[in-house]
Amino acid sequence: MRNALDLAWPREGLIRVPYPVYSRADVYEEERARIFMGPVWNFLCLEAELPDPGDWRASFVGDVPVVVARDLEGGLAAFENRCAHRGALVCLKRSGHSRELSCVYHNWTYDLHGTLTGVTFERGVARKGGMPPEFKRAEHNLRRLKVESFAGIVFGSFAEETPPVERYLGPEIAARIRRVMRKPVKVLGYSSQILPNNWKVYVENNKDSYHASLLHAFFTTFRMNRLSQQGGIIVDESGGHHVSYSMRATDRPSADYDAAQLRAKREDYRLADPSMLEGVDEFGDGITLQILTVFPAFVVQQIQNSLAVRQILPRGVGETELLWTYLGYEDDDEAMLRRRQKQANLVGPGGYISMEDGAVGGFIQRALPGAEEDSSIVQMGGGEVGSQDTRATETAVRGFWQVYRRLMGI
Amino acid sequence: MPADIATQLALERLLARYVASLDGDRLEEWPDYFTEDCRYQIISAENYEQKLPIGLFFADSRAMLRDRVSALRQANLYEAQRYRHLVSSTLILGESDGIVAAQSNYLVVRIMHDGASMLFSSGRYLDRVSFRGPQPLFLEKLVICDSRRIDTLLAIPL
Numbered sequence: 001m002r003n004a005l006d007l008a009w010p011r012e013g014l015i016r017v018p019y020p021v022y023s024r025a026d027v028y029e030e031e032r033a034r035i036f037m038g039p040v041w042n043f044l045c046l047e048a049e050l051p052d053p054g055d056w057r058a059s060f061v062g063d064v065p066v067v068v069a070r071d072l073e074g075g076l077a078a079f080e081n082r083c084a085h086r087g088a089l090v091c092l093k094r095s096g097h098s099r100e101l102s103c104v105y106h107n108w109t110y111d112l113h114g115t116l117t118g119v120t121f122e123r124g125v126a127r128k129g130g131m132p133p134e135f136k137r138a139e140h141n142l143r144r145l146k147v148e149s150f151a152g153i154v155f156g157s158f159a160e161e162t163p164p165v166e167r168y169l170g171p172e173i174a175a176r177i178r179r180v181m182r183k184p185v186k187v188l189g190y191s192s193q194i195l196p197n198n199w200k201v202y203v204e205n206n207k208d209s210y211h212a213s214l215l216h217a218f219f220t221t222f223r224m225n226r227l228s229q230q231g232g233i234i235v236d237e238s239g240g241h242h243v244s245y246s247m248r249a250t251d252r253p254s255a256d257y258d259a260a261q262l263r264a265k266r267e268d269y270r271l272a273d274p275s276m277l278e279g280v281d282e283f284g285d286g287i288t289l290q291i292l293t294v295f296p297a298f299v300v301q302q303i304q305n306s307l308a309v310r311q312i313l314p315r316g317v318g319e320t321e322l323l324w325t326y327l328g329y330e331d332d333d334e335a336m337l338r339r340r341q342k343q344a345n346l347v348g349p350g351g352y353i354s355m356e357d358g359a360v361g362g363f364i365q366r367a368l369p370g371a372e373e374d375s376s377i378v379q380m381g382g383g384e385v386g387s388q389d390t391r392a393t394e395t396a397v398r399g400f401w402q403v404y405r406r407l408m409g410i
Numbered sequence: 411m412p413a414d415i416a417t418q419l420a421l422e423r424l425l426a427r428y429v430a431s432l433d434g435d436r437l438e439e440w441p442d443y444f445t446e447d448c449r450y451q452i453i454s455a456e457n458y459e460q461k462l463p464i465g466l467f468f469a470d471s472r473a474m475l476r477d478r479v480s481a482l483r484q485a486n487l488y489e490a491q492r493y494r495h496l497v498s499s500t501l502i503l504g505e506s507d508g509i510v511a512a513q514s515n516y517l518v519v520r521i522m523h524d525g526a527s528m529l530f531s532s533g534r535y536l537d538r539v540s541f542r543g544p545q546p547l548f549l550e551k552l553v554i555c556d557s558r559r560i561d562t563l564l565a566i567p568l
Contacts, residue, residue: 189457189464192559217485272480273473321559326464341468350452350466350564356487358563 005030007410014398014405015379019371022198022364027408028317034407035296036062036314039162040240041148041155043298043311044068044078046325048152048185049095056112057095060313061156062297066145067091068154069112072099076147078156079114084140114142150174151181153300153309169294170236172387176243176292179283180302188340189326193349197361199297199314200404202322205357206293206310207400209233209244209391210380215360218352231289232389239385239399240295246391248288276342279304293396295403303353305336306343318365322358324348414502421512421539422500424546429495429516432566437482440567441475445540448472449550452568454558455533466555466564478567488565490523493530495568508542509549516553518568520561531568532556 005026010016021027036042042061045068049057056069058081065081067090083090083103090103090110100117102109109118116137124130145156150165151174166174195202205211213220231246271277279288282305292300297312307327315321324347328340347354378401381393385402388395424443431439444450453465469475482488496517503511513536520530538550553568 187462189453189462190558191454191457191466193563194559194561196562215487217487218481221485271473272476273469273471275471276474276477337463338470341463342470342474344464345467345469348466349560349562352481352486355563355565359488362562 005408005410009405009410010375013383014385014401015377015383016375017378017401018375019368022201023317023368023372025317028198028314030408031314032062032064034409035404036064037158038407039157039159040296040407041157041162041165041168041294042296043294043309044145044147044154044156046152046185046187046309046327047076047149047154048187050076050154052097054097054099054112055095056091056097056101058089058091058093060311061145061158063314063316065089066156067101067114067142068147068156071112076149076154077113078145078147078154079110079142080145082142083108084116084142085119090142110142114144116140116142151178152185153177153181169241170238172234173236173241173243173292173294176234176245176290177294177300179285180290180292180300180307182283184330185307185327186330186332187325188328188337189324189344191324191326191348193322193324193354193358194315195320195322195358195361196318197320197365198318199312199320200400201361201364202312202320202357203293203297203400204397205361206291206299207242207244207396208394209291209396210394211360212244212391215356216353218346231391232387233391233393233396234387235385235396235399238295238403240403241293242396242399243290243292244391244396245287245290247286276345277304279339279343280336282336293400295400301347303346304343305339306347307340308344308347320361417502417505417510417541418500420541420546421502421510421514421537424539424548425497425500425514425535428548429497432568433493433495435492437479437566440479441472444472444475444548444551446472448475448548450475450548450553450567451551452553452555452564454555456558458552458554466560467567475567482565486565488563491566492521493566493568494519494521497535508540510539510541510546512537512539516568528561530561531564533568 044059045057050070053070053072053074056067059066059068066078067081068078071077081089081091085108088105090101100109100111107120111117122131147156148165155165229246234243288304290302299310301308309325311323313321346352378394378397381388381395385399428443450469451465452467457465498515500514513534515534518531521527533555536552539546540549
């Protein structure tokens with residue numbers, strides 16, 4: 001199948017992914033327009049990060065700079081972080097608090113909805129210069145995003161036609177987000193990881209439950225996550241969002257598992273200080289791991305008592321910035337805070353589990369040259385997209401490509 | 411020798427031995443520079459200044475440091491790499507009851523197995539060192555990274 005990008009998708013369909021999608025600059029440009037600025041919801045920030053009227057944060061939709069603000073009436077607004085005049089960033093800091101925003105270059109000012117409120121020397125200086133009468137301020141507001149808060153998470157969309165967040169997510173994904181965001185959260189820390197790979201490689205990694213206990217020896221060794229544990233994958237109707245979950249207490253002896261001589265399986269390895277793994281079932285449902293993705297590039301994570309959201313930001317065709325925001329609840333006591341602090345050792349750029357996801361994407365990216373006519377295999381669990389009661393499947397990865405292909409027209 | 415100079419020398423020698431163990435891939439020695447009930451944390455300056463409790467790694471026992479080493483040796487998968495630490499400007503901040511508080515600047519170059527080498531991290535150590543035993547030991551070591559960004563992954567401790 002040929003298209004505007006002149007990119008051939010293999011005739012096998014979703015069970016194959018052509019390698020050029022990870023390396024071609026024209027694909028990257030097209031993704032900005034058709035995906036990130038298209039009919040999707042992008043994570044912007046948490047409501048907890050904008051507690052007061054006048055609070056704002058600089059964020060990104062893909063690689064497009066945006067500002068998200070709580071206006072003076074307490075409502076949420078988001079707009080492009082690019083001055084209407086000469087295109088400079090309006091907000092240079094990561095976050096701030098003010099009644100209005102002004103561009104440092106020529107001091108044009110905007111309110112917290114991105115409305116242009118002031119053009120310096122609009123009428124000139126001493127009746128000389130200035131803007132001509134045909135210049136209309138009202139025609140130069142910053143481009144606005146549609147904004148919606150769901151379960152304390154602020155989402156933004158450039159496309160008017162994007163359905164409400166809850167409908168976009170579907171009932172099962174929405175319920176699993178609410179499960180984690182069940183009461184007011186507070187931010188416990190931030191970190192940023194620069195991944196040496198295309199953004200989609202990391203998105204797929206999150207949707208790929210097949211790798212979790214194979215690449216991540218730490219998980220397997222401590223029986224935190226083995227594919228023989230009870231768990232499964234939920235994929236929403238569109239295919240673009242997913243939840244992978246497992247229950248630690250339910251590990252059943254599995255001949256398949258023991259027979260597969262896994263690098264990741266080391267029964268002799270024990271922690272000298274196991275306090276890091278002493279989690280409590282704070283959700284009361286026995287689920288010790290829940291990884292949830294929202295199309296295109298957002299992750300909500302619960303690994304025992306380690307809660308985090310991850311914003312995946314493309315930084316060019318071969319580089320991605322992964323922003324981690326670690327969470328707790330406002331009413332956490334000291335013991336719970338310490339637990340989250342210790343269990344955070346599992347995740348983030350230096351995490352016992354997540355460090356490997358930082359590396360493996362680079363292994364793919366570095367092997368792309370020469371693969372221009374080839375494709376990867378995404379066939380575990382069959383060729384379908386849908387929920388499955390096993391995690392030995394790539395169903396959620398296929399779901400991603402289903403939505404991707406529809407939006408990209410390839 | 412005046413007492414403050416002796417303390418300064420002892421601190422600098424402790425730091426020199428500490429980084430020699432890390433840079434020489436003798437990670438098993440790393441926990442030995444700490445007391446049993448030590449606290450060790452790697453955290454960005456941004457989080458530290460905002461008093462946010464979660465950084466890149468946290469341990470409140472020497473055993474947790476040993477676990478870090480055994481995980482790096484036996485469980486975790488990452489490409490072969492070495493660090494080169496440069497530590498300087500060690501400044502004593504205070505001293506009481508055999509505990510010395512000090513800060514030092516650090517710079518870490520990461521050298522990958524294929525020769526690629528980069529400035530991986532810069533920042534400061536905020537240390538509390540116990541001089542109560544035969545050897546000075548870290549009671550607390552805060553590694554405060556200037557940048558919030560980590561390239562690819564952080565495996566070996568700083």
